[in-house]
Amino acid sequence: MRLRRQVLLFAIGGLIGLVVDAGVVQALVSFGHWNPYLARVLSFVLAATATWLWNRRFTFGHRHSGRSLHAEWLHWVALMSVGAVVNYAAYAAILMLYPWLHRWPAVAVAASSAAASLVNFATARGVLFKSAKTSA
Numbered sequence: 001m002r003l004r005r006q007v008l009l010f011a012i013g014g015l016i017g018l019v020v021d022a023g024v025v026q027a028l029v030s031f032g033h034w035n036p037y038l039a040r041v042l043s044f045v046l047a048a049t050a051t052w053l054w055n056r057r058f059t060f061g062h063r064h065s066g067r068s069l070h071a072e073w074l075h076w077v078a079l080m081s082v083g084a085v086v087n088y089a090a091y092a093a094i095l096m097l098y099p100w101l102h103r104w105p106a107v108a109v110a111a112s113s114a115a116a117s118l119v120n121f122a123t124a125r126g127v128l129f130k131s132a133k134t135s136a
Helices: 003-030 036-059 069-097 099-103 105-128
Strands: none
Touching (some): 003 099, 036 069, 069 105, 099 105
């Protein structure tokens, strides 16, 4: 599969993850009265799971990780955690700079996701799904 197509499919997966991430964090803050920093931890795990499901099927469906499903998911979440550090640092900085966004954390989620997406694609493609599937 061409790199351009992989990037496009990864971006679609990222949008899915963004919807899950922003939706969960906003719901937890608005309806569950969670702290926006703590809510982001749960929203990340759920978003990472959604992007893993998409990307293992579509973006990297022609590649394999050589791991069991559970091990692959754990590896995915660990790798996405690298991007999450970038994402969370930007998220926290945005919330500190704009305190009014504590009521609207989904805006901060969206703004912080762009930089992390580049890190996430590189680690997913170059580390987890680095080998092409072979015909049996």
